[in-house]
Amino acid sequence: MSAIDQQRAGQPLLVETFAEWREAARELLVHDVPPEAVTWSTPTAGGDLFSGAPSTAEQPHNSSKPPSPAPDAPPRHPPPHVPRSLMDMLQSAACCRVPDRWAFLYRVIWRWQQGEHEVQSPADEDGARLNAMVKAVRREEHDMHAYIRFRERPPEAGPPRFVAWYEPQHDVLPQVAEHFISRMGKVSWMIATPEASVLWDGQTLHNTGPLVKNSEDLEDTGEALWLTYYRSVFNPARLNQSVMQQHIPSHRWKNLPEGKIVPQMISEASVGARKIGQYEAVGQRKGTTIPIAPEDAQPERQQPSKLDECRRCELWQFATQAVGGEGPKKAKIMFVGEQPGDQEDLAGQPFVGPAGKLLDRVCEAAGVDRESIYVTNAVKHFKWEPRGKRRLHKTPAQKEIEACHYWLEKELAHVKPTVIVALGATALKSVMRTANVTLKNSIGHPVFHEGHWIVTTYHPSYVLRVPSEEAKREAFQTMVDSLKLAHELLNRQPEEPPA
């Protein structure tokens, strides 16, 4: 008999599963039956308590039969389109053991059909209840995933190898069984509950009668190790009972093996063990100190370089490491950039990120061998500020540039380059040792300063950052030209006025 016919005959609509409800609800919606006009009912008991899955054979309806169309009542609406998110919520809520669950779900879907889409929102009155039901069911699933305790059966007893007893508050056994199938692989197990039991034989899931009737039915010697672990991993110095109770409500403890030792642990911790963090049984054992001389305990470490120990400014605190220069010790050209970036800071090498790749292309376009150039930065530690979970480059201050000049001077004295190519304003300020120079006026005008030709150009990250394609091409060309100029200057006498 179809849902509509049953309603007309004044019979309550008997529904047991979500699929049945869904069929019935669809039919009612199509015929525009308001929620007030429907009475729903559920089978009184979920079958015989210990005979396994409830049988549906004796029920007065059969949901697998398609509802017969009533010729005198043509559908008034097309079947409703319910979004997946709402359907999922309804399906979850249907597992909640409240007497009026089917009627309530129908009211929700009816309201949705009427265009009241806020019925899904927890700020709506029905929505709040729907969300609360979903939450209760999810919580029960979670608790069952977490607090089921399998006990191992002796091998001679045959399969299943592991058996658990649990008393779920909502109808979540089917989905919980799925969880354990994915977790346990080919190991056989059974979960028994007061209403139903499932058995996994390693390949298929069976609904069966229970092997156990409560949690006391099985002994497992493996449990002693678990209790040992549970006791030892607890820190008596941090006793915090209320947080524990917040997470596992007291009704859960009776079926948990560790639940039985909790009161004792609490009382021990509150009287004596609280002073130190150590668990009593461990504290009573004989201790050992390790006879080893402090110097022998030192790990084999590379001596940090002098640069790594630099504390001339505060930047070291926020960086991973100092990044020194790299290249041939007798290079004729030296690139001076601004400071290491995010990737350089991790790798400990200058110009390894996107800017470094661009520099490679500039060298290639100018026909200069990048390998022949010494590459370094004006500031050796990465300066940054947080932006969400990322590090955003921050331009170094003049005092940091000055503090770090010490290291640049050492490099200059060591490498003795003929030409220094200053990449960007920070590098220029650093090599010229003044803040009174501008990038704009210096590009294309090399100067001879303290024994080196100084050629100024853009920093490669400027080329990467500049928004318009045309400006990008121009800036790239400027860099190529500057590098070519640097190459020419290698053979020019310093007395000559710059071109």
Added chain:
Amino acid sequence: MELKDKLEILADAAKYDASCASSGAPKRDSVDKDGLGATNGMGICHSYTPDGRCVSLLKILLTNFCVYDCQYCVNRRTSNVPRARFSVDEVVKLTQDFYLRNYIDGLFLSSGIIQSSDYTMEQLVEVARRLREEHQFRGYIHLKTIPDADPRLIELAGKYADRLSVNIELPTQDSVSRLAPEKNVHTIKLAMGSIRTKLDEKDEHPKAPVFAPAGQSTQMIVGADASDDQTILNTAQTLYGSYKLKRVYYSAFSPIPQSPSSVPSAPPPLLREHRLYQADFLLRGYGFTAGELMPNAGNLALDIDPKLAWALGNRDHFPLDLNRADEGMIARVPGIGLRSAKRLIDLRRLRRIRWEDLSRLRCSLKKLAPFVVTADYKPAQGAASSELLRRTMADAPQQMNLWPELQAA
């Protein structure tokens, strides 16, 4: 020594590691496969101990023999504690047994340093390798990384483990060199950096070999040195930004047996740890910076939570009109969380927000009342002084211990 005795000692020694997460691993299952284990990305707490901490992993040390002498650590070489060492097979078997009984979601393995950093790391990696390759274990594995170990060993660890962690232990370099003479912030940072580089590689080249899919984390001990919360949060922020950490764990220093005189003999209030976790969550989830939460040196307030403290110190942003403000700013209102902020934005597309909605969303009305404007509500306390508001919203004051020695004894 019996397995039970070893477990007693080596679990006791591992309880100072605050990390317990088993989330973030890629989805795996054992349907129709040999071996066992599944991860669904969420992680499950399988129990709670009376200290309120969750048990989701078998958290143990491989050994508590240690040649280092870190003053805050119960396993330091000069500490007179019982010592034990698991064999690799014992850990492998224990992990599987506990997993089958549904006690745990996986393994968290750490170790004292024996022989050398490389030797110790090799042993840790061997446990993970055997679980994964010989026993097809698909549960969660978290390995504590020895910072001085060969980068190739760290790479191997990342191949087997879901999460790697390197403990920074103390927030400043000075404290580390004073309290942990064999450790070095520089090498710790380098190890974190090398892990991040590998994680980045995997992000950029999806076909690169798997490397620690649940990322890396670290732990800082609170209250063993004199660092204040501002220093701690700044260090945390530096670590999050630099090494893309999933989490920084804060572990309130626990007094240890025969404590050396270099560390305090009393624990800091656990509430301080709690406030740090709250502040940390604001850094990670809400887009706050450490500078906003702690503009001045000192510690976080104990009587009110950090978000409320920030709001009281920044009254010019409030009251906030919930029908106009953007989501990020709504989430900054005390009493409204990330999820409620999102729900309010969703609801706002349908109709205007009213006071009733806040109550149904189970926001903390007492907290948010002075800070919001809705279609039908304007706060009367809008002009009340922050000091007054603080007094009404602070946690109830508690009677101090008259005889702290007696309580602690």
